[in-house]
Amino acid sequence: MNMTEEDKPDKDEKAKREELLTIGVSPHIHDADTTARIMGWVIIALLPITVYSIYIGGMSTLIVVVMSIAGAVVTEVVIQRLRHIPVTIGDLSALLTGLLLALTLPPRIPFWMPLMGGIVAIALGKQVFGGLGHNIFNPALVGRAVLFVSWSKYMTTSWLVQPKAAVVNTAAIRSIDALTKATPLYTMRLVRQHTLSLSASRYYKPLLFGNPWGCIGEVSALLILAGLAVLLMKRLVDWRIPVCFVGTVMILSWIIGMDPMFAALSGSVLFGACFMATDYVTNPMTVWGKVVFAAGCGVITVLLRFYSNLPEGVMFAILFMNGMTPLIDRYIKPRPFGHRKAVSEA
Amino acid sequence: MPWAQSMKSLLSLRRGVAPPANKNTASSSIEPGPGPEIVIIPLQQHIGPPCDPLVKAGERVLLGQKIGDSEAYVSAPVHASVSGEVTAVREHPHPTGQDVLSVFIKSDGKDEMSPEVRPPGDPMEMSPEQIRVRIREGGVVGLGGAAFPTHVKLSPPRDKPIELVIINGAECEPYLTADHRLMVERSADIIKGSLIIKRAVGAQKVIAAIEENKPDAIESMSEAGREYGIEVFELPSRYPQGAEKTLIDTVTGREVPRGGLPMEVGVIVDNVGTAAAIQDVFHRGVPLVERVVTVSGDGVARGANLRVKIGTTFADVIDFCGGFTGQRGKLIMGGPMMGLAQYTAEVPVIKATSGILALRGETLFKDEPAHFTCIRCGRCVRQCPMDLMPYILGSYSDAGMWTQLEDFYVDDCNECGCCAYICPTKNPLVQLIKVGKEGVARRRQKMESFEEATSKRK
Numbered sequence: 105m106n107m108t109e110e111d112k113p114d115k116d117e118k119a120k121r122e123e124l125l126t127i128g129v130s131p132h133i134h135d136a137d138t139t140a141r142i143m144g145w146v147i148i149a150l151l152p153i154t155v156y157s158i159y160i161g162g163m164s165t166l167i168v169v170v171m172s173i174a175g176a177v178v179t180e181v182v183i184q185r186l187r188h189i190p191v192t193i194g195d196l197s198a199l200l201t202g203l204l205l206a207l208t209l210p211p212r213i214p215f216w217m218p219l220m221g222g223i224v225a226i227a228l229g230k231q232v233f234g235g236l237g238h239n240i241f242n243p244a245l246v247g248r249a250v251l252f253v254s255w256s257k258y259m260t261t262s263w264l265v266q267p268k269a270a271v272v273n274t275a276a277i278r279s280i281d282a283l284t285k286a287t288p289l290y291t292m293r294l295v296r297q298h299t300l301s302l303s304a305s306r307y308y309k310p311l312l313f314g315n316p317w318g319c320i321g322e323v324s325a326l327l328i329l330a331g332l333a334v335l336l337m338k339r340l341v342d343w344r345i346p347v348c349f350v351g352t353v354m355i356l357s358w359i360i361g362m363d364p365m366f367a368a369l370s371g372s373v374l375f376g377a378c379f380m381a382t383d384y385v386t387n388p389m390t391v392w393g394k395v396v397f398a399a400g401c402g403v404i405t406v407l408l409r410f411y412s413n414l415p416e417g418v419m420f421a422i423l424f425m426n427g428m429t430p431l432i433d434r435y436i437k438p439r440p441f442g443h444r445k446a447v448s449e450a
Numbered sequence: 451m452p453w454a455q456s457m458k459s460l461l462s463l464r465r466g467v468a469p470p471a472n473k474n475t476a477s478s479s480i481e482p483g484p485g486p487e488i489v490i491i492p493l494q495q496h497i498g499p500p501c502d503p504l505v506k507a508g509e510r511v512l513l514g515q516k517i518g519d520s521e522a523y524v525s526a527p528v529h530a531s532v533s534g535e536v537t538a539v540r541e542h543p544h545p546t547g548q549d550v551l552s553v554f555i556k557s558d559g560k561d562e563m564s565p566e567v568r569p570p571g572d573p574m575e576m577s578p579e580q581i582r583v584r585i586r587e588g589g590v591v592g593l594g595g596a597a598f599p600t601h602v603k604l605s606p607p608r609d610k611p612i613e614l615v616i617i618n619g620a621e622c623e624p625y626l627t628a629d630h631r632l633m634v635e636r637s638a639d640i641i642k643g644s645l646i647i648k649r650a651v652g653a654q655k656v657i658a659a660i661e662e663n664k665p666d667a668i669e670s671m672s673e674a675g676r677e678y679g680i681e682v683f684e685l686p687s688r689y690p691q692g693a694e695k696t697l698i699d700t701v702t703g704r705e706v707p708r709g710g711l712p713m714e715v716g717v718i719v720d721n722v723g724t725a726a727a728i729q730d731v732f733h734r735g736v737p738l739v740e741r742v743v744t745v746s747g748d749g750v751a752r753g754a755n756l757r758v759k760i761g762t763t764f765a766d767v768i769d770f771c772g773g774f775t776g777q778r779g780k781l782i783m784g785g786p787m788m789g790l791a792q793y794t795a796e797v798p799v800i801k802a803t804s805g806i807l808a809l810r811g812e813t814l815f816k817d818e819p820a821h822f823t824c825i826r827c828g829r830c831v832r833q834c835p836m837d838l839m840p841y842i843l844g845s846y847s848d849a850g851m852w853t854q855l856e857d858f859y860v861d862d863c864n865e866c867g868c869c870a871y872i873c874p875t876k877n878p879l880v881q882l883i884k885v886g887k888e889g890v891a892r893r894r895q896k897m898e899s900f901e902e903a904t905s906k907r908k
Contacts, residue, residue, distance in 0.1 A: 124777070124778035124811070125778055125779075125780065125781050125791075125792065125793055125794065125795070126778070126779055126780050126791065126811070126814060127780070127791040127792070127793050128780065128791050128881075129791075129878060129880050129881040129884065130782075130786070130787060130788050130789055130790070130791075130865070130867050130870075130880055131786060131787045131788070131867035131870050131871045131880065132780055132782055132786040132787075132789065132791065132807075132809060132814075132815065133469055133470075133624065133786040133787070133815065133871065134815050134870070134871055134873075134876055135467070135469075135871055135872050135873075135874075137872075137874050138817075138874050138875075138876070139825055139874050139875055141874070142825075142827070142874055197825075236823070236825060237823055237824045237825045237826060237875075342828070342832075384825050384826050384827040384828065385825055385826045386826075387826075388828075389826060389828040389831045389839065389841065390828070390831055390839075391832065394828075437839065438831065438834075438837040438838070438839070439837060440708065440836055440837045440838055440859050440862050441695060441699075441705060441708075441835065441836040441837045441862070442695065442705045442706050442707045442708040442709075442710070442836075442862070443707075443708050443859075
């Protein structure tokens with residue numbers, strides 16, 4: 105007998121501690137990652153590009169970013185109040201939507217546009233479907249699409265050269281600017297149509313280090329890749345989406361006779377593939393579903409780029425594939441463990 | 451093809467999760483547990499119909515005496531774990547949640563052995579049938595947690611030849627170290643027990659599968675097994691590596707077909723504790739009356755690996771380890787991933803109790819969402835060792851869509867808990883799946899009775 109009389113707890117204490125035991129279904133421990141933490145890491149991954157872009161674009165860029173985030177977050181609060189449900193801006197998803205939207209906008213647009221975009225993104229892109237997790241389309245891209253079709257003048261003609269970015273590679277920019285006064289993508293379209301001859305590789309350096317033509321988030325391909333590296337290191341996104349998306353664009357561009365490297369670096373392919381197509385809610389759940397989704401995005405991007413009159417196809421490509429996602433999830437399912445034999449017997 | 455195999459193991463490695471191991475008691479030797487004043491021995495400690503009591507209140511029983519048995523094939527007898535007087539045979543809370551008919555024995559402290567306890571002779575000269583009979587008489591069930599009667603497991607039908615016996619020393623559940631210590635301290639007994647299993651099923655080969663995070667266990671098991679040609683297979687340290695189907699897939703590359711048993715692919719898996727218990731039955735003649743239990747968690751004063759008599763209450767074991775600390779949280783039988791939370795500490799240690807885990811209230815997870823919310827991150831799908839789609843199972847179960855649940859193979863789920871562990875919104879996916887399985891079963895029953903009724907009318 106190891107127990108003496110003193111060791112034995114008295115009845116009262118025993119009864120008390122039984123009252124206090126908690127029950128619940130396993131598992132009794134959980135991973136530390138939460139929605140807020142994931143969103144937070146995506147925001148951190150976007151910070152370098154945001155900061156660099158503000159440095160280059162100055163006040164006007166900062167206003168776009170702030171207005172877009174404000175529009176998104178305030179709309180989330182207002183709608184959740186109206187719906188009498190808990191306000192969930194603490195999960196940072198509205199903030200992230202606002203930031204993502206800002207990064208897809210041109211740096212110099214009137215202040216009410218990003219505000220409008222933020223409101224539309226949350227209201228029509230997310231909350232009408234029932235909030236986080238229920239939306240079919242990427243909310244930030246919904247916001248951008250509405251701005252794009254409503255005020256396309258602002259959205260396209262402000263693809264102007266940013267003076268500060270020109271510091272990065274003055275020679276290349278001056279020559280291109282003098283030649284076309286257009287974005288590299290548009291220039292390349294002219295090249296393809298043999299109305300112009302220009303080597304694509306001269307664009308590599310500005311596109312990588314300081315792109316003066318693009319949207320806020322496209323200012324440097326290198327920083328986009330740095331953000332992707334953060335996401336991959338934290339295992340937040342599946343590498344297949346950016347790789348398949350960009351890979352498809354490169355291969356198809358090469359087939360139709362464009363410089364594949366240029367096709368990947370210019371426009372919003374890289375940003376879209378790394379941060380827009382990887383949005384959890386609006387892409388398929390399975391590994392192969394994600395591959396199909398990303399490849400589809402790539403195909404449609406190239407089609408829109410070169411066979412439509414839109415300046416860039418990434419946004420509509422992703423939105424279109426967002427719409428296809430439920431269908432992909434319906435047909436591409438994992439084969440459950442141990443089902444192989446049953447199939448072969450049947 | 452070897453490269454295909456290595457590719458596959460690389461892919462399968464990514465499934466499952468890697469919770470913090472917390473194997474705090476990995477270096478504490480197995481020590482004798484409390485000497486309880488009263489043991490409460492449930493008459494159901496296995497999968498299958500419960501035993502009938504063989505003793506009445508007031509009777510004197512001896513250690514190792516059979517006190518409950520059943521006519522049913524899928525069942526295992528239970529034995530007295532102390533000598534003393536039977537004070538009652540009545541229902542008592544059981545760790546699985548129900549009240550179960552249990553034999554209360556007041557110990558006389560002498561642990562007097564029953565004359566039934568004697569070695570049956572050399573198992574290597576017995577026929578497989580004789581071995582199975584002895585194993586049944588010894589009350590041996592799977593000690594990994596499922597508590598399936600071992601003699602049934604070791605009776606493969608003639609058309610399903612067994613070629614391989616895998617001794618499961620994965621112990622992938624966090625906190626638990628009972629199997630680990632057993633492999634370090636009783637490796638020779640485990641090896642001998644596994645040879646008896648091998649003989650009973652007529653297998654050609656025995657492999658001991660151990661997670662690579664237990665180098666001392668791997669060393670002592672390889673040492674003990676060398677003489678008999680038993681190899682150690684090093685498993686990746688990942689939960690749920692010790693789950694039977696996952697284990698067989700990792701070791702042999704064979705997938706146990708849906709709804710089937712390991713014998714379909716010519717394999718038998720037995721826990722290291724089961725092998726040691728079998729060796730006890732043949733070497734010393736002692737039936738399964740005690741087992742190694744890991745006591746751990748931040749809610750108990752001292753972690754330990756204890757040899758505990760079956761029927762000792764959790765309260766006695768916790769007191770033996772210095773009592774609870776901090777606020778009361780959860781008291782769990784088993785590990786934190788699949789263990790059963792207890793509502794009372796008065797439940798007894800049973801054959802399937804691999805661990806007693808006390809988690810204090812302060813650090814307890816409490817953030818389950820009020821409703822099913824999914825951000826479609828896809829982690830549950832990616833990590834599911836059974837390749838199911840837990841988010842769909844969860845949302846369909848939440849909505850009561852039983853027909854659709856069946857289409858997504860809810861019955862294939864082994865409730866390992868990877869999905870609920872990894873879920874960023876902390877959905878109680880295992881709970882929803884359990885509810886879903888119930889719903890599917892109820893619906894199936896209803897449909898059957900409906901069909902029966904309509905066919906009668908015709």
